[in-house]
Amino acid sequence: MRRILLQDGPGRVGRDGLADAALSILEAGLQAVEPGEAVRRTVRREGERLYAGGREYPLEGGRVLLLAAGKAAGGMAAALEEILAGKLAGGLVTLPAGAAPPRLSLPVRMAGHPLPDEASERCGKEVVRLLRDARSEDLVLVALSGGASALWSLPAPGIGLANLRETTRLLLASGAPIEEINAVRKHLDLLKGGGMPLLAPSVRWLCLILSDVVGDRLDLIASGPTMPDPSRFSDAWRVLERRGLLGRVPTAVRARLADGLAGKLPETLKAGSPQFERVQNVCVASAQDALDAILRSARARGFAAACLTSSLQGEASQVGLVLGNILREEAVYGRPLPLPCALVAAGETTVRIVGEGKGGRNLELGLSAASRITGLDRVLLASLASDGVDGTSGVAGALVDGTTWSIAESLGLDPDGCLARNDSLAFFQAVGGLLQTGWTGTNVNDFSLLLAQ
Numbered sequence: 001m002r003r004i005l006l007q008d009g010p011g012r013v014g015r016d017g018l019a020d021a022a023l024s025i026l027e028a029g030l031q032a033v034e035p036g037e038a039v040r041r042t043v044r045r046e047g048e049r050l051y052a053g054g055r056e057y058p059l060e061g062g063r064v065l066l067l068a069a070g071k072a073a074g075g076m077a078a079a080l081e082e083i084l085a086g087k088l089a090g091g092l093v094t095l096p097a098g099a100a101p102p103r104l105s106l107p108v109r110m111a112g113h114p115l116p117d118e119a120s121e122r123c124g125k126e127v128v129r130l131l132r133d134a135r136s137e138d139l140v141l142v143a144l145s146g147g148a149s150a151l152w153s154l155p156a157p158g159i160g161l162a163n164l165r166e167t168t169r170l171l172l173a174s175g176a177p178i179e180e181i182n183a184v185r186k187h188l189d190l191l192k193g194g195g196m197p198l199l200a201p202s203v204r205w206l207c208l209i210l211s212d213v214v215g216d217r218l219d220l221i222a223s224g225p226t227m228p229d230p231s232r233f234s235d236a237w238r239v240l241e242r243r244g245l246l247g248r249v250p251t252a253v254r255a256r257l258a259d260g261l262a263g264k265l266p267e268t269l270k271a272g273s274p275q276f277e278r279v280q281n282v283c284v285a286s287a288q289d290a291l292d293a294i295l296r297s298a299r300a301r302g303f304a305a306a307c308l309t310s311s312l313q314g315e316a317s318q319v320g321l322v323l324g325n326i327l328r329e330e331a332v333y334g335r336p337l338p339l340p341c342a343l344v345a346a347g348e349t350t351v352r353i354v355g356e357g358k359g360g361r362n363l364e365l366g367l368s369a370a371s372r373i374t375g376l377d378r379v380l381l382a383s384l385a386s387d388g389v390d391g392t393s394g395v396a397g398a399l400v401d402g403t404t405w406s407i408a409e410s411l412g413l414d415p416d417g418c419l420a421r422n423d424s425l426a427f428f429q430a431v432g433g434l435l436q437t438g439w440t441g442t443n444v445n446d447f448s449l450l451l452a453q
């Protein structure tokens with residue numbers, strides 16, 4: 001079971017049973033989306049047959065390949081190696097640099113995240129090589145989780161890794177949500193947006209997906225390499241326009257999108273394309289599973305519990321204010337739930353980067369929420385990235401209570417200034433409340449847990 005550690009500071013943060021309860025409740029959420037278990041719940045083997053998503057896959061007659069990428073690739077691949085004992089003929093597993101390398105029989109590579117690097121491109125080429133050698137009687141298993149967009153890269157002709165990297169950097173800092181970021185990536189990288197089946201259209205495909213995307217749109221997770229792509233060149237162009245990036249992205253990127261818009265390049269594969277006839281995509285777990293476990297765990301500890309939303313989106317500091325106000329309502333008026341209560345929200349907020357500081361969306365959400373609960377007793381809000389690494393902070397999230405804001409002020413910190421400089425890590429390093437897990441090995445959105453007693 002993955003433990004969450006709370007870094008204390010000069011204030012009362014974490015010095016009461018409420019914080020212990022919050023950590024245990026969130027740990028139950030992480031446990032429910034352990035990737036190996038999620039795969040074992042979804043895939044079953046009986047002798048020479050594999051069963052998943054209501055279909056049967058014969059294991060004899062051809063080779064079985066496994067291609068896995070993403071923050072949960074280690075756990076997913078380990079479970080599949082076990083299930084397919086004696087049957088795997090080859091493959092590749094790619095994880096973000098810095099994650100603990102799993103012990104597997106298949107080759108394991110570490111690559112750049114959130115920006116693709118040379119290792120990402122090498123992995124992309126390795127995937128192409130493996131698929132080009134595949135024959136029609138082969139079965140290709142793909143295990144995808146969030147992060148894979150950066151970990152496997154095959155820049156389109158004329159784009160090159162440096163331009164793809166720069167465009168990704170600009171998009172990540174722009175505050176664009178993942179559907180916008182990936183609409184652009186799908187049009188600059190040949191593996192994304194349904195690109196994989198094009199490389200080996202005659203094989204059978206089973207793609208297992210751990211969702212880290214709000215609403216579990218499978219074409220968005222890891223930029224949907226095995227999924228039909230509903231987005232078009234015109235969508236990618238509009239994203240750059242909307243985010244003020246058309247004049248800032250490299251010339252080669254603008255030129256490719258303009259060629260696509262002018263009909264000089266084929267659109268990505270759409271639903272109904274024959275290339276998807278032999279492809280099955282199955283979601284093995286998502287934030288919904290973690291939310292259910294969080295609610296169960298809270299209720300078992302005597303809290304009235306409810307989910308506020310599983311679609312939390314918006315600028316992190318604004319979302320933090322709203323959640324802080326909801327927690328205040330609970331503490332002062334005991335509504336909407338009777339006390340003691342636990343409210344949980346899952347999703348993925350965004351941060352438009354304007355400063356030079358270090359932090360992440362969960363840290364900014366927590367910092368901002370602290371302003372709305374200051375002075376209140378027996379309340380807390382914990383915001384956690386389920387992958388264990390929030391933005392550039394190196395930590396998983398933050399826990400705030402009614403003392404956080406006043407401690408900051410007593411230390412001479414300027415909380416609003418920290419937010420304005422995107423410097424939330426420095427704020428929490430001073431006041432305490434950082435949540436640490438290391439890479440959790442899973443990845444299903446962020447969680448904000450509100451407790452009031």
Ligand SMILES: Nc1ncnc2c1ncn2[C@@H]1O[C@H](COP(=O)(O)OP(=O)(O)O)[C@@H](O)[C@H]1O
Nearest residue numbers: 114172351357358359360361389390391392422
């Ligand atoms: N200093 C910062 N403060 C707050 N957020 C940041 C900061 N630097 C980067 N980010 C945000 O972190 C996000 C990338 O974080 P990461 O945890 O890798 O995302 P994901 O889990 O979705 O891959 C970017 O969208 C960016 O807006």
Ligand SMILES: O=C(O)[C@@H](CO)OP(=O)(O)O
Nearest residue numbers: 146147148149221222223
């Ligand atoms: O790989 C990706 O495209 C995204 C979404 O799945 O993941 P992350 O935000 O973790 O990079």
